[in-house]
Amino acid sequence: xxxxxxxxxxxxxxxxxxxxxxxxxxxxxxxxxxxxxxxxxxxxxxxxxxxxxxxxxxxxxxxxxxxxxxxxxxxxxxxxxxxxxxxxxxxxxxxxxxxxxxxxxxxxxxxxxxxxxxxxxxxxxxxxxxxxxxxxxxxxxxxxxxxxxxxxxxxxxxxxxxxxxxxxxxxxxxxxxxxxxxxxxxxxxxxxxxxxxxxxxxxxxxxxxxxxxxxxxxxxxxxxxxxxxxxxxxxxxxxxxxxxxxxxxxxxxxxxxxxxxxxxxxxxxxxxxxxxxxxxxxxxxxxxxxxxxxxxxxxxxxxxxxxxxxxxx
Numbered sequence: 001x002x003x004x005x006x007x008x009x010x011x012x013x014x015x016x017x018x019x020x021x022x023x024x025x026x027x028x029x030x031x032x033x034x035x036x037x038x039x040x041x042x043x044x045x046x047x048x049x050x051x052x053x054x055x056x057x058x059x060x061x062x063x064x065x066x067x068x069x070x071x072x073x074x075x076x077x078x079x080x081x082x083x084x085x086x087x088x089x090x091x092x093x094x095x096x097x098x099x100x101x102x103x104x105x106x107x108x109x110x111x112x113x114x115x116x117x118x119x120x121x122x123x124x125x126x127x128x129x130x131x132x133x134x135x136x137x138x139x140x141x142x143x144x145x146x147x148x149x150x151x152x153x154x155x156x157x158x159x160x161x162x163x164x165x166x167x168x169x170x171x172x173x174x175x176x177x178x179x180x181x182x183x184x185x186x187x188x189x190x191x192x193x194x195x196x197x198x199x200x201x202x203x204x205x206x207x208x209x210x211x212x213x214x215x216x217x218x219x220x221x222x223x224x225x226x227x228x229x230x231x232x233x234x235x236x237x238x239x240x241x242x243x244x245x246x247x248x249x250x251x252x253x254x255x256x257x258x259x260x261x262x263x264x265x266x267x268x269x270x271x272x273x274x275x276x277x278x279x280x281x282x283x284x285x286x287x288x289x290x291x292x293x294x295x296x297x298x299x300x301x302x303x304x305x306x307x308x309x310x311x312x313x
Contacts, residue, residue: 014191017228018045022068024076027229028182028221030054030160034072036063038094041276042138044192044226047094050184051076056084056158059108060177060184061225065097074105084157088112089186090171091143095225103146111155112145112173113164119172121203123294127304128200134306135198135283149175167214169207170195181220183233189214191236192227194243198283204244204291211241244288251288252297252312259301259311262286 019025021037032051039046049069050060057077063069077083083106088096091112099110113119116139120128127133149155151166163178170187177184187195188210197204214222215237222230230236250269254260260268266282273281289310292298300308 014228017192021046022072024051024072027223031179031223032076033223034069034076036069036094037066038064041274042196042280043094044190046226048223048225048227049073050223052162052179053158053160054078055081057081058085058087058155058157058160058162059083059102060087061089061095061186062086062098062102064094065101067101070098070101070105073102082106083108085155086110087149087155087162087175087177088143088145089176089184089225090174091116091140092171092187093138093140095186096140096143099143099145109146111147111149112143113150113166113175114145114148114173116141116143116173116201119166119168119174120200121168121172121206123290124172124200124203127290130303130305132305132307133200134286135200135202137196137198137280137283139201165213167210169203169205169210170197171201172203172206174210176214178217178219181218183214183217183219183222184224185214185222185230186225189222189230189233189237189240190224190227191230194240196280196283197287198280199287199290202283202287204287205294207287208241208244211237215241247284248288248292251285251292255298255310255312259309261309262289262306265289265310 019035021035024032024034027033034049036047047063049063052058086099086108103110149164153164155162165176167174167176167188219233222233266285270281298310
């Protein structure tokens with residue numbers, strides 16, 4: 001994730017989101033949220049773990065491998081409740097590692113699109129095989145689900161049903177989960193920030209297509225992996241698309257002055273980003289350059305790599 005974006009809902013400040021960690025809060029009928037104690041510039045206040053339903057409960061994004069958070073999830077279960085399903089939006093270290101300890105404690109299966117290399121496009125698989133692409137930030141390389149959820153698969157429990165939506169871009173194995181007219185969006189859409197898109201796990205072309213797909217659903221509310229619910233989904237998704245198109249325009253304008261490398265472009269474009277977030281910004285710029293290369297708008301001088309110099313065509 002990059003630096004926080006402007007507020008998308010005049011009635012709500014996304015940066016004011018600050019619930020207590022480890023305490024289950026009902027945020028909609030049949031839906032509880034627990035905040036994991038893993039705040040950082042990349043995770044905001046921490047990872048949102050969702051408990052859906054009563055009786056047979058689905059856990060969405062169990063979070064990082066913190067025993068205290070596992071204990072908080074188990075403590076949130078009421079009399080007669082059990083975890084029946086553990087669903088993972090994607091296998092970054094702030095979302096998936098607790099899945100296996102939670103499964104061991106509850107007997108519930110772990111469901112996801114696939115392991116951490118699943119869902120990559122042909123171009124990203126080819127670039128990853130070259131070995132000098134960089135990236136791989138925060139990947140849970142050990143993640144293995146018990147069952148695979150294909151795009152459109154449905155999972156049902158005690159009074160709830162979810163539809164899996166394959167939404168690559170932030171990560172190749174990224175799923176959103178539609179629950180009626182609400183959608184759990186993982187790291188695809190958040191109100192407080194844009195998502196990190198870092199190749200080969202991140203794919204900007206796929207990210208934009210996933211945003212378009214989510215927009216077409218017309219959801220009433222989005223429940224992200226970090227931050228507050230997004231209560232104006234159409235406006236927020238449009239804002240995120242415009243943000244990426246604006247970055248693309250900045251990159252092309254900078255390349256109009258002559259060929260440049262990713263790091264140089266990042267310093268020229270992200271002039272107000274804290275130094276700690278510049279590495280993430282550079283990965284976002286590189287994702288744009290790969291996408292522009294695939295669309296024959298720019299070209300690397302030599303082989304496409306993180307250190308290549310790019311020119312406009």
